[in-house]
Amino acid sequence: MAQAFTKAMARNIFYVGTLFFFLLFLALTFQTHSTLPDRDNRQAINDTVALGKKVWEQNDCIGCHTLLGEGAYFAPELGNVYKRFGSTDAIKAFIASRPKDGIPGRRSMPQFNLSDEELTAVAEFLKYVSGIKTNNWPPSPQG
């Protein structure tokens, strides 16, 4: 760095740059919020979906699966599972039928012993997520 470039100049770039780009970030966040009602499928949110998100969270589903590509990479993407399975009943049947002791030698989803209400809720939650506009992600139905 040239001698003309002083510590005070570096300091000013830090403070002014940080402040400017943080404010820009807030502006983009504000803009994002204004577009979300048309994108985030909020009209589908109801008490069942809310319960479904709770079931989703309280069983740490994200610890194996991804949801819209975020989470763990041990088990399939679930943001589009409603489309892949075709119905909430298929999702419920899959979760309910997991063997308690797993499948020898293979990865298996645990048996969570969910009630029918919870099964319905988590399936409805996944249906809601499948309606979020994701800019056409994932690239294939396989997730």
Added chain:
Amino acid sequence: MKYESQKVAKLYFVAAIGLFVGQILFGLVMGLQYIVGDFLFPEIPFNVARMVHTNLLIVWLLFGFMGAAYYLVPEEAETELFAPWLAKLMFWIFLAAGAATILGYLLVPYATLAELTMNDLLPTMGREFLEQPTITKLGIVVVALAFLFNIGMTILKGRKTVVNLVLLMGLTGLAVFFLFSFYNPVNVVMDKYYWWWVVHLWVEGVWELILGSILAFILIKTTGVDREVIEKWLYIIVAMTLITGIIGTGHHYYWIGTPAFWQWWGSIFSAMEPIPFFMMTVYAFNMVNKRRRNHPNKAAVLWALGTAVMAFLGAGVWGFLHTLAPVNYYTHGTQITAAHGHMAFYGAYVMIVLAMISYSMPMMRGREACNSARAQSMEMWSFWLMTISIIFITLFLTGAGILQVYLQRFSDNPMPFMVVQEKITLFYWLREIAGLVFLLGLVLYIASFFVGKNEPEATVELAK
């Protein structure tokens, strides 16, 4: 070591190393579960092992950052720590809360843990990396506030250096952005949007301030280069970090329901995120080359240079590989992400904490400046074993990721997730073997604290 109160850092560092061992053991469990799907099932399902692995990482890095702060802040401020007793008290509270949380993950089903800790009152659990019960999160806030108070008061009563100010800003940002972990709406898009304000603004934002200031401290101490020069570099590096990194958050907003304009903002700004890491590498080597003295703690200098290089490779290069929106469309949420995560965390944060431990621990254990030549030699062996194995873990996961992207998303006939996973098992085997080498490196690292204790300190001549 100039001030007695700096010694509280030792407690934090010992705990950090202990939890690091746990993190690696659970990493090996998960690595094996990727290959032998029913390993430890149903006793320790994958999601539990993963929570333990990632949460232990976060907690031990926080212990490391706090230890580093307790060591370097008094020395920079040229005064004793404001309240050493508070630092000790918070240590035990944080350790107890951390241990209880990890045991909770392991001993009861997660849903039971949620019930026991009354998650319904303020639901914050079950989101990636933020799995801790709400009560633990509140505990983290209390510990963070007490810690910031202690550090802040120390700085306030002493000399105000750039290293201390940048560190304080980083630590304050860490505490402030953690508060977004309490915001958990039903709306998944909003949930994810602000979840990244914790995760991204931590690791690609304020944590880099902590990294930068610790590195600057170690360079000042070990090279003897004029503080003015190092501080100027520090300012410009953290400036570039935040100028690119804040809007760079946009690279997480491509596919989660947020508008498409983020594909431009995120791609352009996050493509520049490697710049501060590159500058950090250039600067670390420059400072060591221009050193005015040869510090006898060769191991600490090696860790410091290592962190600069590996942070650039892991965070910079491996981040850039998949950060552009058209590429990320295919790689998002695959083993490519995992590859990047492993090398970035190791390079940027694991290594800086180990660098600080390497620099400060000999003095806290009664040495003048450094360990014996034998202990240092063993520590440097552990450096190479861990660093090379993390490079291989990253390469193997990258191989797995490229195949996964092709087979599952890119080819004309995409295959189901589980079919693809079986096809790429070879890479998971190789990753697991590399993981075992990492463990060997870690064992040597710990052993290095116990060898050559009765031998004299290494001298500059030996260090040359």
